[in-house]
Amino acid sequence: MPGPDLLSSQGLRLDGRRPNELRRIRCKLGVFTQPDGSAYLEQGNTKVLAAVYGPHQASKSKTSTDGVVVNCQYSMATFSTGERKNRPRGDRKSQEMSLHLRQSLTAAIKTELYPRSQIDVYVEVLQADGGAYCASVNAATLALVDAGIPLKAYACACTASIAWRGSEPEPLVDVGHVEEAAGGVCLTVSSLPSTRSVALLELSHKLHMDYFDVVLSRAMQGCRDIEVILDRAVREHLAEGWTKQDVVTI
Amino acid sequence: MTGHVSIKLASERVNHCVAANNELPRFYTPGEVISGMQDFMRGHGTYTEDDCLKSSVAGVMQKVNKLICIRPLKSRYVGEIGDVVVGRVLEVQQRRWKIETNSRLDSVLQLSSVNLPGGELRRRSAEDEQMMRKHLQEGDLISAEVQSVFSDGSLSLHTRSLKYGKLVQGTLVKVFPSLIKRRKNHFHNLPCGISVIIGNNGYIWISPQQQDILLEDNKDEIQNYELQPVSRTDRETMARVKNCIAALVASKMMLDDTSIMFAFEESLKYDNVKDLLDPEAMLDIAFLAQHRINTVMED
Numbered sequence: 001m002p003g004p005d006l007l008s009s010q011g012l013r014l015d016g017r018r019p020n021e022l023r024r025i026r027c028k029l030g031v032f033t034q035p036d037g038s039a040y041l042e043q044g045n046t047k048v049l050a051a052v053y054g055p056h057q058a059s060k061s062k063t064s065t066d067g068v069v070v071n072c073q074y075s076m077a078t079f080s081t082g083e084r085k086n087r088p089r090g091d092r093k094s095q096e097m098s099l100h101l102r103q104s105l106t107a108a109i110k111t112e113l114y115p116r117s118q119i120d121v122y123v124e125v126l127q128a129d130g131g132a133y134c135a136s137v138n139a140a141t142l143a144l145v146d147a148g149i150p151l152k153a154y155a156c157a158c159t160a161s162i163a164w165r166g167s168e169p170e171p172l173v174d175v176g177h178v179e180e181a182a183g184g185v186c187l188t189v190s191s192l193p194s195t196r197s198v199a200l201l202e203l204s205h206k207l208h209m210d211y212f213d214v215v216l217s218r219a220m221q222g223c224r225d226i227e228v229i230l231d232r233a234v235r236e237h238l239a240e241g242w243t244k245q246d247v248v249t250i
Numbered sequence: 251m252t253g254h255v256s257i258k259l260a261s262e263r264v265n266h267c268v269a270a271n272n273e274l275p276r277f278y279t280p281g282e283v284i285s286g287m288q289d290f291m292r293g294h295g296t297y298t299e300d301d302c303l304k305s306s307v308a309g310v311m312q313k314v315n316k317l318i319c320i321r322p323l324k325s326r327y328v329g330e331i332g333d334v335v336v337g338r339v340l341e342v343q344q345r346r347w348k349i350e351t352n353s354r355l356d357s358v359l360q361l362s363s364v365n366l367p368g369g370e371l372r373r374r375s376a377e378d379e380q381m382m383r384k385h386l387q388e389g390d391l392i393s394a395e396v397q398s399v400f401s402d403g404s405l406s407l408h409t410r411s412l413k414y415g416k417l418v419q420g421t422l423v424k425v426f427p428s429l430i431k432r433r434k435n436h437f438h439n440l441p442c443g444i445s446v447i448i449g450n451n452g453y454i455w456i457s458p459q460q461q462d463i464l465l466e467d468n469k470d471e472i473q474n475y476e477l478q479p480v481s482r483t484d485r486e487t488m489a490r491v492k493n494c495i496a497a498l499v500a501s502k503m504m505l506d507d508t509s510i511m512f513a514f515e516e517s518l519k520y521d522n523v524k525d526l527l528d529p530e531a532m533l534d535i536a537f538l539a540q541h542r543i544n545t546v547m548e549d
Contacts, residue, residue, distance in 0.1 A: 056355075
């Protein structure tokens with residue numbers, strides 16, 4: 001079942017990357033002062049802002065005594081896609097993304113620590129160039145870290161696809177918009193790489209069982225690579241922001 | 251109308267860092283293993299998994315004997331008994347007020363733990379429960395002290411002292427609670443004629459200094475005092491203090507009366523209060539204030 005031609009004869013992808021290369025990730029923590037935590041993340045041309053409010057008192061209808069309620073809102077700016085969007089949030093796709101985002105973040109947050117509380121996560125996609133969901137999860141994780149909310153581990157998300165070099169399958173990591181639009185399969189994995197567990201798995205098209213393992217392991221490898229990048233960004237942020245009082249032992 | 255507009259390139263953004271930190275402490279990030287489980291106690295910001303003690307927040311380690319905590323750079327306010335807080339009334343309920351104090355859960359102010367205005371003693375009656383809204387209504391700001399912490403982490407406040415109570419006529423500044431130093435006194439009358447309440451929860455109240463009217467326990471006069479106009483110079487000084495605090499916060503400097511006063515004195519070379527909002531001016535003030543704090547510390 002040879003798919004569309006995603007690899008050149010030299011083994012390079014449409015945007016010139018090798019199959020196992022991520023797009024460039026640039027990120028910054030603490031971009032806003034008003035929310036408790038915020039982050040900006042660029043993954044290639046996909047640009048995402050995330051803001052976290054809380055934990056604060058949950059509204060009466062949502063309150064739960066077992067743990068914190070995570071409330072997510074995923075919205076795409078009207079100018080984020082090639083064709084202008086009419087509804088930035090509230091359409092079916094955004095609602096689905098919000099639910100998926102909540103699933104990934106709930107897996108990472110130590111929810112049992114804050115009963116009767118609520119954490120609001122607002123994600124705004126400024127430019128969508130493939131993998132908007134992954135960038136949202138990664139940005140939201142950084143924003144949660146910035147807000148000082150206890151996490152079990154970083155939640156990282158990455159996509160993977162498959163291409164053919166001759167008759168050999170070659171998995172591709174971090175699928176861009178062009179590759180997505182070319183009609184290949186796209187496997188989205190959201191995971192906690194340091195605990196080796198998966199929070200969310202989504203497949204856009206049919207994929208033969210035989211190739212599923214290679215694609216999944218490539219996506220997991222992508223998550224681990226992203227975790228390293230996020231960890232480095234967090235450490236840089238800490239190095240900038242720490243004060244002497246933090247280290248004083250009591 | 252033409253105004254003075256300055257637009258900067260993103261690359262020329264001001265770096266607000268003032269402290270010369272050559273030596274970095276060891277940082278921990280979520281999911282990082284701190285040590286094996288044996289002979290350590292699990293504190294805030296840590297959890298155990300697979301016989302290992304792991305960090306759950308990003309920050310620096312604080313160790314007390316065997317207890318290990320990881321302290322994040324910023325988080326919501328975690329109250330302790332005796333803290334001074336500034337809060338906003340959210341709701342009037344049966345015999346209590348719900349107060350928003352930047353904490354994880356809303357705080358509670360019991361009707362039995364307030365002093366009524368004018369120092370008048372309260373009679374337990376249905377009548378004074380109906381008078382609650384007259385005393386404090388939704389949206390009012392109060393200063394209070396933490397009386398106790400409930401098991402779920404929410405706070406119970408009290409205002410059983412003349413220095414606590416409703417706040418009128420002033421400015422509220424919200425900063426991250428981690429920037430506030432715990433001190434003996436959080437009520438300061440600055441020499442510039444302004445009084446500030448530095449709440450432990452990161453809410454700072456700036457108001458013109460109260461005259462001694464409160465000592466005469468005449469209720470009517472207190473009510474009249476609330477409505478007195480504030481002079482223009484007082485308002486300008488308040489705005490200047492507010493901008494100084496903003497400058498210190500942008501450079502992540504600890505806030506107490508000395509740092510605010512130093513920043514205020516350094517800011518006097520800028521005649522216009524609004525000039526202080528300029529990023530370069532903010533950095534300048536923070537840098538000079540930090541320098542003066544360092545000199546004081548050395549002496």
